[in-house]
Amino acid sequence: MSGVLLLIAVVLAGCGGPGGPRAQLESPGQVDLSAKNPQKIKSRGEGPNVTPNQKGKYLLFPGDEQGLADNRLASPPGINDAGDGKFTVNVDRAGILEASKLILGETLGLSYVVDPRVQGTVTLSSSGPLSARDLLRAFEAALRLNSAALVQTDGVAKVVALQEMLDGEVGAADMDGAVTEGYGVSAVVLRHISPPTMMELMDSFIAHAGSVRASNVGNLILIRGSASERQSLVDVVLSFDVDWMRSQTASIAILSNGRSDDMAKKLEAIFADDSASSGRNAIKIIPVERLNGVIVIANSQQKVRRALAWIKRLDQESTTDTNYYVYAVQNGSAVDLAKILTSTFVDAAGAAGTTAEVAPNRETVQVSIDQSNTRATTQSQDAQTGKTDREDTLQTSSTSEQTTQNLSSGIRITANPANNTIVIRASAEEYRKILSTLRQIDAPATQVLINTTIAEVALNDDLRYGVQAFFKNNNVGGGLFTGSGLTLQPSFPGLNFFLGSTADPKLVLDALTAVTKVRIVSSPSVLVLENETATIKVGDQVPVKTQTVEKSGNSDSVNSFEYRDTGVILKVKPRVNANGMVTIELGQELSSVTEGSGSSTTERENPTFSQRAINSKVSVNDAQTVLLGGLISGQESNTRDTIPGTKKIPILGDLLGKTEKSARRTELIVFITPQIIRNGDEASRQSxxxxxxxKLLNWD
Structure with missing residues (x-):
């Protein structure tokens, strides 16, 4: 076996040159083929122990595997004891009653009551163990999202509607800055700052009006709200109520254009020497991101004023950056004002944006003006958001509420009728011009009180030519009328002239009552905005058949009727000029069913109407009365009286009967007195x- 290994080593050594990769392998004489025990691998951080004899060998350096993903399992559903008085929470969409039982009753062992009016769901999930206090506050925050509150009184936890607490329920009461879980009131005794000064400092931190009150009796600050809300405000009070604040001056500056953190860095650079020092002589600059403001604290008012002056210099709006502004219309209509602004601020060389279709009951008015400086600024804004012009255009074409032009160019004015606001996209300089125009055209509309008296005058021998001829021939009025030079337009027929500003229609009616019968038809008063139409109707609605549908196969038919107004119909549209003159567009109509119409079924379904109408325009002074007349109507009737039973006997019926012919002529006159109401005081005086x-009316 050793011979085979030796042969392999010789062959491998001969395949590579002196500088090749195989040159790093040891020669056969240096290979140790004896059995060896595996070496101990050192833990991470110890470093390799490499000896000279180990050069050229492959060594293993294992990691501690802390970079691998944490495969811990999520908390099981419900609330589980994690030990040391802590709990893991995983509650998903549980009802308030079920969640109260689980958290308050089973987990915390509290006696609890749930108001049946409180409805909603609770979802709680903790990333780690929570203490009993943190669990209660998390549950209280979930209740707040369902318009509910947690109150602890007499050892009982109550889940009630939040509105009850806002309406006066006190809840828990704590002293010395303590905060009991649940809704309640915490009292903080101030030791170094007066309550009014503390209220000024806390003005920007108070989220709900009335949640913080100051009491000079006892030098107290009373804080009302949930546990977390009270805890936050108590911490703010205690942070201000320190001994070093007794001789310190503090101010809060709310920024309009810049960011609080950027402003704080700039102020620290400006006041580097003062900010670097410590102690009572240092200037403290604290950014408040939630309010987008900066708190400046110094030991002298002069230093604070210097800091505020620099804030004012630095907090300037850019004249080229494009922003979005929302203007709440105070008096007019957002749609009408947006149309005026569109036609006013569109450039002759530019093109107005084409407004796409919008949702029902929504109306959008937009305008765009291409400007090079605005284009450059908005391109940089798009670059920050990661959008190109091409992407912006594609997104715009797929949104019905946007125009087909690029969003990064021009002024856009959009009306929102839902809350009567106008959304304006423009630079700061452009918005100042638009806002100046808006404040002038969004002025309170002038109201006009129209006092009207409608009278019917019976024409007798003295008045056979009408009321106007009677006044002129008999010099009635004693100089009451302002003169013939103030008559209405010639196209307005009949009796038309003005009464003096101090005249009362009662004087004219009294003069007519002395010679004939006068009946007051109506005396309405109506308050109307200028350029709006007020309609006064005194009369009846008469049904008129408009359509008859015959059904096939039977004799039944279906008739359609519409109602037509009859009587006196007066329409008034006032317009107030700058000099106090009131221009009134008048429309007067007198209509009635012709006498004798309706004697048969056909005539009753299709009556004949007698109509007299006039329309004109007149300008009068404030509180001046205009008298309209000349609408004369006549009715003739034939009445025959006979002895009962003799009417049908020839000759004898004519001899024993008597026929009476009567004619009745009346003239309708209308007094109109406009009174301008510019403010609430004048409206109250008129009321x-x-x-x-x-009170002068006799109700008996």
Whole structure:
């Protein structure tokens, strides 16, 4: 056997040159063919123990296998005891009642009560063992997602609706900054800062209004909320309420454009000497990422003012970067304002973005303006997100709410009717111009109170030519009317003139009552926004047959009817000018069913209407009354009285009967008085006047 091994070694030695890879093999004389025990492999970190005689041999250096994936099994479902008072949690979509039983009752051994109104599911999973306190807080956080709260009172854990706690339920009450698990109130006694000063410092940390209160009696800060919320705020209070803050000045600056961490680094570089020092003379700069702000603390107000001045200089918006802004419309319609902005800010050389179809009840208005500087900025933004122009265009073509143009160019204005807001995509400089225009056109709309009195005047011999002729011929009014020069447009027929601003329609009606019968048909008052139409209807709705469908095979038929308004119909659309004049678009209609119509079935289904309508436009001063009239209607009737039973007897019936002919003519006059209401005080004053008039009515 040794001879064979020797022959193989000689052959291998002859196959390679002096410098070949096989030259590293030992010569046959140096090969030790005796049996050897395997050498001990050293653990990782000891290093190889290589002796000169081991050169050229292959050595094994095993790793500790700590880089391999952790194949530990996940926690089994439910809650398991991990020892030392800790638990592993794996609860998936359990009902609140089931989760309360598992966590509060079985695991923690607490007596508990669950409000039946509380509904929802709980999912909890821990990456490691949790203490009983951490388990309770995790359960409380899950309840908060279901609008529920955990309260511990008298040794009983209660799961109740969160709204009950917000409505006044106190829950647990703790002193000296202690925090009991569950919803409650924690009181912190301040020792170095006054409560008002602490409230100013904590203003930006308070997430819910009313959750933190200050009490000068006892120098207390009262914190209300869940255990985790109270613990966070208690930690903030205690971090401020230290002795060194007694002579320190602190300020919180909320950034509008920059990032808090970047701003803190810049301030530390500016105040490097002061920031590097320690103790009471150091300037402390603390970034607050959640608020995107910076807290500056120093031992003098001058240092804080210097830091705030630098923050103001550095926190400037870029005039070229494109951002998204949301404007909440205060008074008008977001859709209407977006259309105005679109037509105002579209460049003549640019093209407006083509708006694709959107979901029902949604309306989108967009406009784009190509600008080279905006293009360069937005390209860099796309580069940061990893999107190319080609990818952006392809994504845009597949989204119905985007335009077909590239998203990285131009101004875009989109109206959201759901919450009456406008989304604007523009640079800071462009947005300032748009915002300036928006604030001017989004002004409170002026309201106009339209006081109307509709009266029907019976025309007798004194009024046979109408009310207008009676006033002119008899000089009625004693200078009440402002003059013939203020008549309406010639196209407005009949009685048309103005009354003085201090005149009352009652004076005219009293003058007419002295010579004839006057009946007030209606006296409505309506409040309407300018450029909106107010409609006043006084009358009835008359059914009119519009269609008859005959069924085949029987004599039944189906009739379709529509209702037509009759009576007095007045439409008023006011517009207020800058000088206080009110321009009113008037539409007046008087319609009724012709007398005698409806004597037969056909006439009842298809009555004849008498209609008189006028339309015009007039400009009057505030609180000035305009009188509309000239709508004269006449009715004639023949009445025959006979002795019962003799009407059908020839000749005798005519001799014993009497026929009376009567004619009745009436004229409808309308008083319209507009009053401009610009603010809430004027509206309140008008309401008080109306209530005063209502008290004068005799309800007996």
């Amino acid at each position: 008080q006047d109306l209530r005063a008039k209502m």
